[in-house]
Amino acid sequence: MHNNKNSLEPMTIARALRVRLAIVLLLTAGLAACYSNQGAYVAPNVDLDHDALYFVVYSKRDERSLHEQIAERMRKRGFNVVTGFESQMPASAKYLVEYAGQWQWDMRWYLLALEIRLYRPDNRELIASAHSTRSSLAAKDPADMIDEALDQLFAADT
Numbered sequence: 061m062h063n064n065k066n067s068l069e070p071m072t073i074a075r076a077l078r079v080r081l082a083i084v085l086l087l088t089a090g091l092a093a094c095y096s097n098q099g100a101y102v103a104p105n106v107d108l109d110h111d112a113l114y115f116v117v118y119s120k121r122d123e124r125s126l127h128e129q130i131a132e133r134m135r136k137r138g139f140n141v142v143t144g145f146e147s148q149m150p151a152s153a154k155y156l157v158e159y160a161g162q163w164q165w166d167m168r169w170y171l172l173a174l175e176i177r178l179y180r181p182d183n184r185e186l187i188a189s190a191h192s193t194r195s196s197l198a199a200k201d202p203a204d205m206i207d208e209a210l211d212q213l214f215a216a217d218t
Contacts (some may be wrong), residue, residue, distance in 0.1 A: 096198045100190035100212035108178070108188065108217045112154035115181070116143040119159060126161050126202065130176065133206045137214070149181060156181045166196035174205045176213065188213060 102108065113136060118127045131141040141157075149156065156179040164172040172195070178188040180215065190213035192205040201206075 065128055095193070095195040097193045098191065098208045098212050100188070100209070100216040101123070102188040102216045103212070104185070106187045106217075107212065110139060110214075112140065112155050113150065113152050114139055114155045114178075115149045115153035116129045116141060116157040116159070117146045117149070118144060122159075122161065122163070124163075124202070126159055126174070126206070130157065130159055130206055130210075131202055133203060133210055135206060137210065155179070155187075156184070161202070164196065168182075170196060170199040171194075171202045171205055172199075173203070174209055175207050176206075178213075186218070 116127045116131045116134075127143045131143045134141045142153075146156075158177045158179065160173075160175045162169055162173040163169050173191065173193040175189060175191045177186060179186055190209040192208040192212070194200055194205065
């Protein structure tokens with residue numbers, strides 16, 4: 061019996077190591093599923109004018125009216141914003157706002173990533189951009205992700 065007990069010890073140790081490895085892998089996968097990232101960039105020597113007219117261009121790929129939500133969230137911050145097709149942009153617009161949303165299916169549709177870009181309308185020079193990315197388990201309502209991106213964008217401007 062003594063020999064039998066010794067022969068079980070390596071199996072018990074190996075099993076314990078496998079269980080620990082499985083726990084580490086599950087925790088790692090769980091943390092990866094809760095991923096979120098936000099950030100922004102404003103070009104050097106650019107000071108975004110909060111009183112200027114911002115024009116949010118409707119994207120033909122947008123089936124969920126993100127352009128209206130972006131405009132609404134900017135208006136709540138006190139910005140002067142209009143939306144439409146690029147051909148409808150008023151001559152007085154100082155900033156052209158474009159966006160891209162990436163939607164993902166994981167038992168429901170959710171906004172995985174949102175990028176908002178600001179251009180000078182006259183030469184299409186990119187002057188600022190912001191993004192918000194969230195995995196399925198960290199997903200938020202699109203309006204909240206828009207707010208996250210705008211928070212980053214206008215914080216980077218100061």
